[in-house]
Every structure is written in structure tokens, then in C-alpha cells.
Amino acid sequence: MTIERTDVLIIGGGPAGMMTGITAAQFWPDKRITVIRPEEDALVPCGIPYIFGTLGGTEEDLAGRAPFLAAGGTLIVDKVASLDLDEHLATLESGRQLAWERLVLATGSTPFVPPIPGRELDGVFTVIKEYDYLDELLTETLPDLKRLVVIGGGFIGVEFSDELRKRDIEVHIVEMQSQLLAASFDSDACSIVEQKLRDNGVFVHTSVTVKQIAADPSGKKVEGVRLGDGRLIETDAVLIAIGARPNVDLARSTDLTLARSGGIWVDGFQRTRQRLDVFAVGDCAHKQDYFTRQASHALLASQAAAEGRIAGMNLYALRLPRANAGTIAVYASQVGDLAFGVAGLTEASARQIGFEVFTGAARLPDHHPATMPGTHEVYCRLIFDANSERLLGGQIIGGPTTGELINIIGVAIQLHATATDLASFQFGSQPRLTAPVHPIVAACGEALRTRTRCAQTPG
């Protein structure tokens, strides 16, 4: 069999791989760009929970490959069987062989399943990002489902709980920490989201572990979840959503270095340690936190896409300002019409890693006057470093503009904004589109004001 040639070979066609491909095609128009992935159609990962409610169908959640193809890229549906990094050669399961100049690993992640007894029973699911698996879940399991236990109170667990509750299923969500979303939000914001879920009829169980997934008399199928405090929640199915681990089997078959986090070690341009012509992006790549350089375990499609852009722009020549500065973790979600988002550090995490902080919060309508139709309340909380006044993080709870409000905070962190910068900034205000005073300005003002007062009060 003849060896086929490409210039840039990308293994994996999720957000990281496709974004690398699109960016590479844009920035290196003379190069041939190829993506290999196991499925013709890939899913939008963050859309998966919505397949089971709002969207109502797996086929409604397809990630477009049109932009990549339009940019001149080639898509191969296949799997890589083996890699020879010295020879710059990939052998596919079909037997095809591809030679490359630059290789990009974008192999993603797999849901983590902790060693809970009973995890192998029928009726226990994880969020595997594969069309067939999810389509079967939707079309075969869901129609008969009356009760569901979601293990894990992070973003995915919360989104699934909310969506499945809309189908009138009895939903329980179980979280080991004292609050849902505790890794992402400070306590006051967690409480608001938790209450909204409860109002929608979801049973929330916090500060409790899962001891066992119990089987029915046949011993094969799930019948309940036994909690650490002894309670049994009867259920037809269990969804485990407590995180994911990088897919690094392919990388492990080579001499590439893995980080202690489990991901493939990469430099600021997403290049692997030993091989400057081999890149890794997305969930399979090691991430460091923007503030501490500690490993970051926030596996986000948006972060994966950002890494894809960085790799794509640096494939054939480095561009210093286009390096990965570390993960800030900008994300948002929604329960019913209540949206919530976070960027950067929470107050708790900032203090824990050693920052002295000051904070400010504000609560405002998102239209003005508040008599405007469609007005939601926006809650904004900002955390600043006490020494430099630099913004460390922020949390928003609000309506449809929450996603972009959180992006403002993300941009401000990345551009090193201080409280004083933001407090005197110009923001647009328009009755039907925004608050009368921008919530970020209001929260900054509050932070500076209370800080000044603290400084004036001895002790």
C-alpha cells in the first residue's frame, strides 16, 4: 500500500481537533490539513445534556464540519492504529498509512467512573461523547425512565438534572461536597442555583457520598443508590457525571511525556516535550492554571477550542503573543431561565491558594427601567487581589446575557484589568439590552468602597 501524504495530521475531530484544523487551514493556506476521527458526524459536547430535553434528538446536536471542509481541510473517518513519530507516519485501522509534517493529538477524554460497587450494572450510564451511545440512551432507555439518580453535582450533573426533570422524570442529584457546583462558585451563588433546581422539582442531596449502586433481584439491573448515610434512593437508572480523564493511550504508545495530571505534557504553544513537530490540544493535553501553574482539571470545550487556535497558529513558526497563558476556566450554564457563569478564581479558591483578596457584589436588573418586558435580575460578584488590585475572578447569575457578561470578566482577567480600571470604564447601556449601571462597574465600585472603609478602620 502506498503511503499517502498530508502536511498537518490531526487525530481527533472534537472541538480541539476541528478548531486546530480550521485555524491551520486559515493561517497556512498552502498546507494540506487532515483530520481523522472515528465518526462521520460528531456531537457538540456541551450540547449533549440538551439532547435529552430542549433539543429532543441526537441528530439536533451535530457539530458542523462545513467550516473545516470549506477552509480546504480533508476529513477521514477512521481510527489510528499506530504511530511512528520518528518516521512521521500514522497507520490507520483500515490499513491506510499517512505521512505528516506536523502531528496534532486531539484525542479527547473519557468519563471517569470511580470504583463504586455496582457501577457495572445495567442502567448505569456516563456521558460518553459518542453518537450511537447517546442515541440509544435517548431512544431506548429514556422513554421508560421514571426515576434517575445523577451522581456528581458539577455543571454536567446540574444540566442533565434540569433537562431530564423537564420530561417529568423524578431526578435526584447526589454531591459529596456541601453544595452543588462548589468547585466553581462561591457559596451564595451555589445556593441560588441549588434552590432553583429544587423549585423545579429536583431532589438535591449534598454532603453525602455514594456507597453502592444496588441491584434488583436478578443481580443485573440497577434498583437503587445506597448513600453513605444509609439511605436508599430507588431508581431506574444512574448517571455518573463526576469528571473525565484524558485519552492518552495513543500517546502512551510513543515516547511522549505525560504530565502528572495525566494529560500529554505541552509547552505554551501546545508542543509536546520531545517533539517540536508534535502538538497536543484539548482534553488530552495537560493544562496549567492561569494563576498558579498548578494542573488545571477544567476540561472545557471552549478551552479545547482556544488551544486548537493556539496550535493552529503556531504549527510552522512560533508567535510569541499567541501562547497559552494557562486555563482561566470561563463557563456558564442555565437551569430553567436562571443562567449562571464563572471566570477565574472563586473567593474560596483564591484564599486557599494564598491570595489576599477584596470582593464586591451588585444586584441589578438586566434591562432598564426594570418595567421593560423580559427583565431578569443580574447578580455579579468580583474577586480582586488586594496587592495589585488585579481582577482574579467573577461570578454572574442572571438571564440570557450571562454568557457574555462572564466573557467580559474573562477578557478583563486576560488583559490584567484592575478594580480601578473597571470602576471608571465606559460601558454602553440600552433599555432593552443592558442594565442601567453595568453590573461589573457596580460590583467594582462596591469592592473599592468597602475596601476603602476597611482600610480606614484600624484592625
Next chain:
Amino acid sequence: MTIERTDVLIIGGGPAGMMTGITAAQFWPDKRITVIRPEEDALVPCGIPYIFGTLGGTEEDLAGRAPFLAAGGTLIVDKVASLDLDEHLATLESGRQLAWERLVLATGSTPFVPPIPGRELDGVFTVIKEYDYLDELLTETLPDLKRLVVIGGGFIGVEFSDELRKRDIEVHIVEMQSQLLAASFDSDACSIVEQKLRDNGVFVHTSVTVKQIAADPSGKKVEGVRLGDGRLIETDAVLIAIGARPNVDLARSTDLTLARSGGIWVDGFQRTRQRLDVFAVGDCAHKQDYFTRQASHALLASQAAAEGRIAGMNLYALRLPRANAGTIAVYASQVGDLAFGVAGLTEASARQIGFEVFTGAARLPDHHPATMPGTHEVYCRLIFDANSERLLGGQIIGGPTTGELINIIGVAIQLHATATDLASFQFGSQPRLTAPVHPIVAACGEALRTRTRCAQTPG
């Protein structure tokens, strides 16, 4: 009569005055803060067009004074008859006398009426920001109104046209420039908004002047508008919305310097030239453009509020980073469900003032997958300085997130973001809240990509 004492005296209770008052009360808690304004209840200025449609009542558009009163401020309903800046004394129309330590002029602006013959006829209106004037317009003129001509195709003209069209009134909008909103948007965006207005049934007349407002046989009441090209548009009423001029009568009665723009000259802390204890904020204060230091004529409530915050924070001691860097002009609006916003320079204005620029645009859904309910298309266009790569301006056309998308662009300009910064930035993405790829990132990528290509192509 005894002289009453306050510490900070603010003349004018619109957005600039009230924001100065609230900020002063927060940052200088030991000081007495007093606002004088002619009305008990003031209107939200940018809400005024919505009184005539969406809100349906003048009393629905009241600006809250609760935050100012809650912060400990005092509101006096009165007018200032005379000022003695040497004696630090204001005499009110009621005869009361107030002494101050710091004086803030926030006297606003008045609609500009050009010398069009017939402008004095019954049925010719301007957007005077007074409760009684607008309430009369709403309750007495509007119920019988069948046809309206709006003179001026800026934001206010467009908003009024859209709102009044909702009442099934025949609305004509007349603009001298070749497109509506031509001062704010580049041509492609103007066309989209113009088409939307037309789709909603508004008659749009561009590239044409108004020669005369014609009277009915009585000679007293408006009957039509005669255009420069000879056409006559028959109408029951005319709204003139072509800008506003600073109210500086009070300032003129003192030795304060006025800028050639017509506004009160202020330094970067909103202090007047001769008197470091006298400030001016909002529409009555001179504004300079962020990029050129030329006079800026964008009179925006949001800019007024930003100036109020700056004055409030600097009343008793200057804070270097809390200075006014100049007007960027961040604003947005909506016609039907089509929102549009702008921050900074357009491509046309950037080239006109001498920048070499490169630009990029992108068009994306504002949810993902685009099958999500409530998905709008977002169009984003960014303008960069070719030498420094710094962001000079941007335009967004989209749905409900447009206001905050424009604020991201505003923040990025103020923090000196470059195209490369933004192209590799982390943005959150969430199916129900944002685009799959952030429109700003996509437009940046496009700008860099086409620029690289241009650079590679000789000539």
C-alpha cells in the same frame, strides 16, 4: 434667610448628576451630598423612545432615586437662580441659599433644532427629557396620530421610528447622509438595520435634506415636510432628532471656560479649568475622543454616568488611574428583535482620521447547535490599527446578547487589546447562552488571516 450648608452640591439629577451623587456618597461617607433638580421624578433618558411603544406610559420610565437616597444623599426639587463661585454659594429660585465645598455641574443638554422654516409650527416636537412634555405628547398628541415624519436617522430617530411604527402609525424617517446611522456604523451594518426598519413598514428616505416644514391652511399646524428634492411627505407631526447641545447657561453666568465644542471645559478628573473645586459631568461637559483628543459629540447616558463616577471618586483627592481617558462611545439599540451596537471607531472614521487599518468580520449563531430555540445570527466586525495591531472599534448586529458583546469590545479597547491577544483568548461557550466560537475570536482570526495573506501578496 440663613445659609444652608452641604459638602457636595450637584446641579442636575439626570444620569451624570445622580451617578456623581451615588459615587460621592459611597467614596466620601463623611460628606453631605445634595442634588438639586427641577423635577421630583426624572426619566431614564434612553428609555424615552420606549414610552411611546414597549412601555406604554411615561410613569413606566422613571429613574430611581432610591439608590442615591439610600446612600445618604439629599434631593432638593428646585432650580438654581445664581451661582457665586468665589463665595461657594448657590441661590435657588425658591430663595434658599446653599453653601458648598465642591460643586458639580450636571445640567445636561437640550435638543438641537436647526433653522428649518416651519420649525415653530404646532405638531413639531423634539425629544425634551421632561416628564410633563413627554406625557402630554403621549396622552394628547399620540392617540390621534396617523402619520409621523422623523427628521434625523441617528439612534434616537431610529428607535422612535421603530416604536411608533408598532402603534401602526405611518412613519417616515429622513436622513441627509446616504444611510441611516452612518456616523455610528460602517455601510454593511447600516444596510442591515435600514432593511429591518423597511421590513417593519417604516419609510426610509436617505441622501435627502429637509427644505421646509409645511403648514396647513391655518398657517399654524404642520401638514407636511418638503424635502430638498421637491417631494412633499404629508404628515400630522414631525419629530426632530438630530442631536443635542450642552446646557451651559448657568456656567456662562460664571467665569468658567467653555470649550469650543460648546461644553464646559474639564480636565481628566472632570474639574473645570479655573476652579479645582468645581466639576462638570455629562452632556454639559466637554468630551474628547479617546483616540484623537478631538471634541466628541456623542452625548450618551452611559458616558454621562461614567463621568459621574469619575467626578465622584476624585472630589476630594485625585486618583490617577480614575481619570477620563476620553469618549469611546459604546452603545447599542434594537429594531424589532434585531439588535445592533458599536464601540470605538468605524472603519470609515478610522481611515478618515488617518489610521492604517485591517479588519475582519464573522457571522455565527448566538446559540449552538443552531437548532437551539431562540437562536439569532450574530454579525461581528472589528477594526484594528495596522501598526500596533490594537483594537480601534467594533460593530455587532445580533440578538439579546448584543449589548454585552459590544461591552466586551469596549473593555478590550480600554485595556489596549491587540488582534493577537483576542484571537487566542479563552471565551466561555454554552449552548443556550453563546456562540460555538466567540464572534470576536472569529472576527479576529479572519482579520489576522486576511492580513497575513495581504502581507504575502506584493502590492
